[in-house]
Amino acid sequence: MKKITITCFIALQLAFMYSCSSDSSSSDDSETLEDDSVEIVFDDTDFETTDWTEETHSKSADPDFDEVFEDEAVKRIDLVITEDRWNSMLEDMTSLYGTFGSRSNSSLNDSDEDPIFVPGEVFYNGIEWYRVGIRFKGNSSLQSSWSAGILKLSFKLDFDEFEDDYPQIDNQRFYGFKKLSLKNNYEDNSMLREKVAADVFRDAGLAMSHTAFYTVYVDHGDGPEYFGVYTLVEEVDDTVIDTQFSDNDGNLYKPDGDGASFAEGSYSEDDLVKKTNEDDADFTDVEELYAALNADNRTTDPEAWRAELESILDTDTFLKYLAVNTVIQNWDTYGRMTHNYYLYNNPDTERLSWIPWDNNEALQDGNGQGAVSIDFSDVSSSSWPLIGYLYADETYKAQYDEYVQETIDDYFSVSKMQSKYATYSSLIEPYATTEMDGYTFLSSSSDFQTAVSQLNSHVSERASIASSYLNK
Template sequence: MEKIIFKISILLSFMLLTTYTFIGCSNDDTVTETEEGSDDGDDTEVVIDDTDFVATDWTDATHSKDADPDFDEVFDDTAVKRIDLVISEDNWDVMLADMTELYGAFGSRGNSGFSDEDPVFVPTSVFYNGIEWYKVGVRFKGNSSLASSWRAGILKLSFKLDFDEFEDDYPQIDNQRFYGFKKLSLKNNYDDKSMLREKVAADVFKNAGLAVSHTSFYTVYVDHGDGPIYFGLYTLVEEVDDTVIETQFSDDDGNLYKPDGDAACFASGTFDEDEYVKKTNEDEADFSDVQSLLTIINDDTRTSAPTTWRANLDAVFDTDVFLKYLAVNTVIQNWDTYGRMTHNYFLYNNPGTSKLTWIPWDNNESLQTGKQGGSLSLNFSDLNEAQWPLIGYMYEDDVYKAKYDTYVQEVVDGAFNVSTIQSTYATYAALIESYATSEISGYTFLNSSSDFQSAVNTLNSHVVSRAAAVSSYLN
């Protein structure tokens, strides 16, 4: 039976032309699989073929679920590694048609709407160091960064990889892993001409002693029918709901939330289970931990009996971790997260403490003053405390403020020390410059190769200015 899918051709100018193509099942090994489409009820047809292949490159160390995550191999700070995505022409067309449905025509800057739907997964061959990973689920990822890149006519889009997404269709890849990792993100370093922010911010959080994703630099090549095309330098990011909670906590059985929406600000009266998106234990309708946090942070005992309020809050929320995170995040500056935006963080109910623990996420907009009113000041004078009570009410409390101030000093003395960070910038810039500036085309956010060094210079000036801001704040 013939299926209608969109066939999209992207010209050298990256203008999108849409035509229609009919796909037929040429043999019993080629089928189409319906994936849930966008809100208008349309579905997307993903091509499932070659179901009888043999996984000849499979080894326990490289592909098996039984292998421990190999951080040294996958997240090497001293090298820029290469990863290739080979997507069939038909499934590439499916991905582009799906993006058109979600975000409008490629290069259409006039379309400003966003989508609540994730783009479609398609089966993809992934190659690394001459080894193949089979029928890996690959999709475009991101929110505003994805929409903005697409509408700007830039095909350097972020990708999400799930190595056993299609195991029901391909039993050969049951529990397939990439050196112990099930999920990984390839971030396109949107709006970052230095391509360093995601990486360096994660390093600072890690060096401050906080749980955070590992990161590393990769060049990405995509073959969607005409041979490998260089899509540019990306930052590979470890997924929180995969190995972060598995390796950085006592176990991974707790509730993991990725809040998004009004409830994510924890203001009084905003509780909404649908906006505390569960990434683990999804079938258990128990949101009592996040509900308790919202109730306690807004409780009147905050002013009438602060010792009781702190004890109750400490019982359900790792306040020490949050205050350390807050100090790091505010010193380095990051506007695209809690305090300005109701997203870009995780909360994990750590089984070792039975407390919700803060995990930072998505740092490409960090290390700058930023947009949307800019990053918060160190004393939060620009914060609506009732709207963002986890910051506002805790900073108003003398005990919590004293801890925050201590951590602010520790950050500039240690993880975000001027000489340390400028050395880090120099090392990473030397490592990636040739890859970042080698092709100025539709797969980069640079206008010229000089943009890269100019952005690095801005980062070097920024860390100096932040040390001065901290000195002024504390004194």
């Protein structure tokens, strides 16, 4: 086997699309990664993890939610990436989505390929985390931001992604967290929606990611650059199932595609992406959900239909989610889009539980057809049977209505939400209104306060709509 030293970390992660200069131990000729016998050797493995402590870096530490996800704070995190590795990230984005700033987002690419990870350093409160896996993340939001020429892109951090290459970081964690997402608050001039929606779901007692506000600085060769206000989001397949369920051994799915609608005949394992137990080909649980949901006895024997469905799906959790999600409005999820939720087969109950995900588009009517009506009169039951079939059942409709009432009385009450908007907007305004051109979605600083005002009006409007619906 030939051994080469990679100095720019382009070739491996670009899946043989690029090559870079190398020093060969056996030849003066440059090597490319088209030869499967080439062994990749990093040239920056000689370092000491001098900041490492059990509390901050060790896998043995419990997740420190108070430190990482403090509600009423704006914290700073710095990403440091070498110039070569940063350029490889940009080259990869170009290969996936075209030229930066081309504004061709009218026809987004349908790519299943994630952007590349590169090793970089993370700094927080004067502490360093070493050779962290860093990549851009997102789908339409990532492509749209890129094509618009806005470098405020979302990031995914994996703290031991490169542990095989750097033994010093074996099982590295960030205060107990292996993976975290830094969301760029795309299409949200208030920069509050991702966090506030998560707060509401968590207040309702649903399994939900913790979130927090952070300012992000990136040094890719010329010193720290301010990338703006981000929302840090806990990863579902990391600590959410570890800490919000008593057992994390169940199947976790992140559905995406036609099969994620659960419409009859749409089942496809390719659309039911496993995030745990990936090597186990058993999809029995979701297959049974399709069958039970679309069973013929739904109308002929509703009691038997409900009993079978409830043996597979935690219907109570789903109905509570549905009520909260519909009251607050969230168009980029089930009922309009076949993505942005997880299903976890809780080993304690042996039932699939619904977990919301990706809420930057919540708390507004939205794009396209907009968010669904509170009575689902604009939802096709056959296309979205988890909504249509359950709402058509008198027992489930009554449960849904109870949760709508709870939502406007408690989790999403006007007084609670307007107080929350006041607190959070005061916190982030100095950081939001000083974002820089090319790293912001704001046209002017006044866009921020306008968006906050719209949120305050929105919660009042939704309370009125929900009350009218319930009093029919």
